[in-house]
Amino acid sequence: MLRSTSGxxxxxxxxxxxxxxxxxxxxxxxTPCCCIIRRGRSVGYFGAVRLRDGKFQFSRETGKxxxxxxxxxxxxxxxTSIRTRRRVVVITxxxxxxxxxxxxxxxxxxxxxxxxxxxxxxxxxxxxxxxVWKLTRRQCLHNRYFPVLEEVVAVVETQFENWRNGxxxxxxxCAIT
Numbered sequence: 001m002l003r004s005t006s007g008x009x010x011x012x013x014x015x016x017x018x019x020x021x022x023x024x025x026x027x028x029x030x031t032p033c034c035c036i037i038r039r040g041r042s043v044g045y046f047g048a049v050r051l052r053d054g055k056f057q058f059s060r061e062t063g064k065x066x067x068x069x070x071x072x073x074x075x076x077x078x079x080t081s082i083r084t085r086r087r088v089v090v091i092t093x094x095x096x097x098x099x100x101x102x103x104x105x106x107x108x109x110x111x112x113x114x115x116x117x118x119x120x121x122x123x124x125x126x127x128x129x130x131x132v133w134k135l136t137r138r139q140c141l142h143n144r145y146f147p148v149l150e151e152v153v154a155v156v157e158t159q160f161e162n163w164r165n166g167x168x169x170x171x172x173x174c175a176i177t
Contacts, residue, residue, distance in 0.1 A: 041149050042062075042149075043060060043061070043062050043149060043152065043153055044060075044061045044062075044065060045058050045059065045060055045061065045156075045160075046058065046059045046061060046065075046069070046070065046073040047059075047129055047132060047133075047160075048077055048090065048129065049128060049129065049132060049170050049171075049174045050081070050166075051128070051171065051174055051175065051176065052171070053166040053171060054163070054166050054167040054168055054169065054170035054171030054172075054173075054174070055163075055164065055165065055166040055167075056132070056160060056163035056164055056167065056170055057076075057077060057080060057164070058157075058160045059072070059073045059076065060153070060157070065095070065097060066097050066100075067097040067100030067101075067102040067103060068102065069097075070095075070097045070098060070100070070103070071100070071102060071103040071106065074090075074103065074106075074107075074114075075106075077090070078110060078113075078114045081114070082113060082114070086113075087112070087113050087114070087115070088113065088114045088115070089115055089116075089117050090114070090115070090116050090117065091117050091119060091127065091128060091129075092116050092117070092118060092119070092127075093118070093119050093123075093124065093127055094118055094119070094121050098116065098118070099118075128173070128174035128176065129174070131173045131174060132170060132173065132174065135169075135170075135173060136156060136159060136160075139159060140155045140156050140159050141155070141156070
């Protein structure tokens with residue numbers, strides 16, 4: 001069995017072996033393969049926008065998104081947000097690491113000034129940070145070629161640094177009305 005470009009399994013019943021491209025896709029005679037060979041490297045970001053003024057806070061994650069990395073982001077977010085002496089409500093989805101037992105006790109201790117508010121399941125359109133990720137892709141990544149991952153990181157983090165001190169566009173984009 002081979003995996004086709006659409007991700008579906010393709011079964012060959014003939015007795016001869018089918019030609020296969022370097023990426024593992026079935027190849028027809030005289031047809032070049034149009035697949036992108038992934039090298040397994042990626043980068044992701046945790047992010048939060050203060051709705052009052054559009055101030056953006058982010059954390060790069062090159063490993064896995066899990067309870068440990070999310071907890072580190074939460075602690076940093078609380079540390080920088082608590083200076084305002086206001087209660088911080090973080091709107092988040094139902095990712096498994098958002099509910100982890102690892103940081104449940106920490107969340108309970110700080111519930112007076114820092115709380116997670118969960119969106120209904122399967123509703124990414126309600127999550128304000130998803131709009132920020134879409135804007136980032138449109139402004140930084142859309143229709144551009146990056147030969148190495150470090151260039152993607154540099155472009156994206158330059159934009160994030162511009163948003164760090166507050167941004168009217170982000171404030172309007174993430175407004176909950």
